[in-house]
Amino acid sequence: MKAFISIKNGILFLVSLVLLTGVFACQSNHLPKKYIVEIKDMKFQPSKLIVQKGDTVIWINKDIVAHNVTEKNNTWASPLLLPESTWEKVIEKSDSYYCSIHINMVGALLVASQ
Amino acid sequence: MKNFQNVKKVTLLAGAFLCSVTLLSPAFGQNTPTLSDPEIASVAVVANQNDIDFAEIAKQKSQNPEVLEFANTMIKDHKTVIDLAVALVTKFHVTPKDNAVSKKLLSDAEKTKKMLNSKSAKEFDKAYVDNEVAYHKAVIAAVKNVLVPQSQNAELKALLQKVVPILEAHLAHAEMTQKKML
Numbered sequence: 683m684k685a686f687i688s689i690k691n692g693i694l695f696l697v698s699l700v701l702l703t704g705v706f707a708c709q710s711n712h713l714p715k716k717y718i719v720e721i722k723d724m725k726f727q728p729s730k731l732i733v734q735k736g737d738t739v740i741w742i743n744k745d746i747v748a749h750n751v752t753e754k755n756n757t758w759a760s761p762l763l764l765p766e767s768t769w770e771k772v773i774e775k776s777d778s779y780y781c782s783i784h785i786n787m788v789g790a791l792l793v794a795s796q
Numbered sequence: 797m798k799n800f801q802n803v804k805k806v807t808l809l810a811g812a813f814l815c816s817v818t819l820l821s822p823a824f825g826q827n828t829p830t831l832s833d834p835e836i837a838s839v840a841v842v843a844n845q846n847d848i849d850f851a852e853i854a855k856q857k858s859q860n861p862e863v864l865e866f867a868n869t870m871i872k873d874h875k876t877v878i879d880l881a882v883a884l885v886t887k888f889h890v891t892p893k894d895n896a897v898s899k900k901l902l903s904d905a906e907k908t909k910k911m912l913n914s915k916s917a918k919e920f921d922k923a924y925v926d927n928e929v930a931y932h933k934a935v936i937a938a939v940k941n942v943l944v945p946q947s948q949n950a951e952l953k954a955l956l957q958k959v960v961p962i963l964e965a966h967l968a969h970a971e972m973t974q975k976k977m978l
């Protein structure tokens with residue numbers, strides 16, 4: 683009976699060890715990624731982007747006119763982006779944004795829950 | 797023979813007059829005018845410059861921040877398009893050429909500027925934004941149906957094609973501003 687219990691404990695220990703390693707592995711496994719949003723034909727493409735916290739988004743202006751990327755409440759904004767120029771930002775939370783020159787150009791960043 | 801020539805002249809004149817009325821009323825009517833690349837370049841520059849001129853009047857007469865922001869966007873974007881068109885004609889050693897369409901656009905714009913300048917401060921914003929909606933609709937149709945299909949030079953065609961979504965964004969912006977003012 684005693685031997686059985688210790689075997690059972692041993693198995694439990696092993697199982698929890700495997701589970702824990704799995705959890706740690708998962709957490710450290712998410713290397714920050716880079717995403718590209720093209721600004722093309724007066725649209726942010728893709729207009730909705732799902733990222734993980736800490737990922738980087740790079741905006742590239744492929745239009746012939748200048749644009750910018752401005753958070754909807756103006757808490758952050760890119761400088762003026764001339765044609766072919768880029769701007770990047772590390773994303774910490776979900777945000778909606780627009781171009782303050784062309785106010786009907788809108789986009790959204792959604793930070794996926796882990 | 798002399799009589800015949802006179803008749804011919806009169807017919808030609810009448811024809812030209814009818815053409816200018818039916819073809820260009822508004823500047824780009826249902827009947828499609830035929831334009832060469834230098835003429836298309838001239839139309840493009842005039843169409844963009846007109847909208848800059850309207851925006852300059854708005855900057856002097858409007859107090860509405862949304863109207864002023866819209867006007868600033870018009871100045872920036874239409875200036876960019878003119879610069880690119882000028883760079884293109886310079887590259888290809890083409891001189892923009894006046895034509896019936898660009899002349900009609902210019903004379904219509906003179907009337908619009910008079911109308912805008914005559915408005916009281918209270919009436920101005922609506923008159924300006926209403927005109928921007930109508931003007932962008934007309935120019936979009938002209939670029940899509942006349943200027944793009946008729947341009948021969950591939951770079952000129954590509955530039956005009958890139959201008960369409962810009963004009964469409966301006967139209968949406970103008971319509972949004974129009975709704976807010978109701």
Ligand SMILES: [Cu+2]
Nearest residue numbers: 749781783784
């Ligand atoms: Cu923009």
